[in-house]
Amino acid sequence: AQKITQTQPGMFVQEKEAVTLDCTYDTSDQSYGLFWYKQPSSGEMIFLIYQGSYDEQNATEGRYSLNFQKARKSANLVISASQLGDSAMYFCAMSANAGGTSYGKLTFGQGTILTVHP
């Protein structure tokens, strides 16, 4: 079974500063994928970034980067230069198989509410 743990119910950051959202995971799968999604108050889930378990380099997408530490089973999201529009709920998720078919379901953490102050 897969499990995602997000220990920060809420985080605050000043506009233009960087913030790290924590995520740890547990799985017995050798091949898996890790994801971060953003959920604004409107409810839609927006895909931010992906990291495959066999990827040696940390994933980056614009202001988002994923700090992947496989031995520690952590996949923290780093948002650089925070903007007011970054205020939202952030979910870490994982699925079996990194790349290829037959992924199965995504298992989500409980989420972290990020508030960006001007």
Add this chain to the structure above:
Amino acid sequence: EAGVTQSPTHLIKTRGQQVTLRCSPISGHTSVYWYQQALGLGLQFLLWYDEGEERNRGNFPPRFSGRQFPNYSSELNVNALELEDSALYLCASRLDRGYNTGELFFGEGSRLTVL
């Protein structure tokens, strides 16, 4: 290209009633997932359909059911509604062919209130 579309966006039901939620995946996507998100909580996996078959089911009672049609659209049915069924129901689709990251593409959800 159209994203995942869900209907209705909002609905109110009373206890004991039945509800049907609908989802159209992104064109070309064959897998549809349903998640329940109760207020302030994370996403709980409900159902996964692929090529018309139910592939996996979350820890929900049998009154939660669904199906996938030949055009890959999907319905989620909830019978004998209970107050705790009040939630945002999110549908997502994915292309389960070839090499890709496996990300899910979500619709905007159907917000169900049970009174």
